[in-house]
Amino acid sequence: MKLNDDIHNYYEKLLLQHLVDLGLDKSKNAEYLADLICISLNLLPPRYIRYEVDMAFYLPQSERFEMEMKVKEAVARAQDFLDTKRD
Template sequence: MQISVDVHNYMETLVGHELAKDQYVNKYDHGQLADLACLALSQLRPIYIRHDIDFLSALPETRLVILKQYTKTAVETAEIMIIDDRRKDRSDDIPIVFSQPRFDDDVELEWFEKPLIQKKNEV
C-alpha cells in the first residue's frame, strides 16, 4: 500500500476544483496557486477516503454543498493572504490571525469520521 496513492484527503479534490476556475488560473502563477492550496487546506478539516465514488454515494447532497462552501470560503481567505503577501515587504511585522476558524475540535464527529470499532471501557 502507498498511502499517497491509496488514501487521499477529499478536501484536496474540492480545493483543486475551486482553484481550477479561470478567476484563479488566469490571475496566479503555479507557485501562488500552490500557496493558495496550502493556505486553504490548512483551514479545512481533512476527510481521508480511498475512493471518491464510494464516499460521494453515501454523502448527502446537502453536506456536499456545505463542504464546497467551506472550500470556497477557505480559498477566498487564502487569496487575501496571497494578495497581501507579507514576504513582499519584510519590514512589516504584522501577524496573520484567522478571525473565523473553519471548524471546532469540540464538535461531534460526522458519520464518516467516527471510528468503526470502539475501544472497550477499561475497568
C-alpha cells in the same frame, strides 16, 4: 511503511475544482497557486477517503454543499492573506 496511494483528502479534489472554476489556474503562477493550495487546505478539516465512489454514493447533498462552502471560504481567506502579504 507507506500509506496506500489510494488514500487522499477529499477536500483536495474540491479545492482544485474550485480553483479551476475561478480561473486561477490560468491567471496565477505556480508559486502563488502552491501557496494558495497549502493555506486553503490548512484552513479545512481533513476528510480522507480511499475511493471516490464512496463519496459519490454515501455523502448527503447537504454535506457536500457544506464542504463546497468551506472550500470557497478557505480560498477567499487564503487569497486575502496572500494578496495582502505580496503588496
